[in-house]
Amino acid sequence: TPEVDAFQDRIIDEVFTVIAAKDIVLPDSDVPERIKEVCFRRYNKPSMLQHMERGQRTEIDAINGALVREAKTLGIATPCNESLVAIVKGLERHRRQVLHEPTIDYGALEAQAANEQRPARGGEGRPGGS
Numbered sequence: 001t002p003e004v005d006a007f008q009d010r011i012i013d014e015v016f017t018v019i020a021a022k023d024i025v026l027p028d029s030d031v032p033e034r035i036k037e038v039c040f041r042r043y044n045k046p047s048m049l050q051h052m053e054r055g056q057r058t059e060i061d062a063i064n065g066a067l068v069r070e071a072k073t074l075g076i077a078t079p080c081n082e083s084l085v086a087i088v089k090g091l092e093r094h095r096r097q098v099l100h101e102p103t104i105d106y107g108a109l110e111a112q113a114a115n116e117q118r119p120a121r122g123g124e125g126r127p128g129g130s
Contacts, residue, residue, distance in 0.1 A: 014078040016031075
């Protein structure tokens, strides 16, 4: 989708910002274009997706997570890579729960939440508040 393509562009930009800050010279000057080309292949099933489908941990920490850690040591913001790591970790956890843990009874959880006492909030800014 165009939205995911734009997100990928920002992720790649952050990667190359870190590469430049570390004065790393790549042998191929057109790496971003090659990345886009490889990612555009329609019949490629990435290993990260395969791991996720099996309920296994992915290599996100070793790839984008490593970039985020390195960027922090350099004082470089990498919000898109940080978001990507968080999303993948959330999906990993969800898939492990679905495949390897007891089924969650959402109806029972909703009933329990409905019976719990809500903490009192101040009346300011609320309709009908005192």
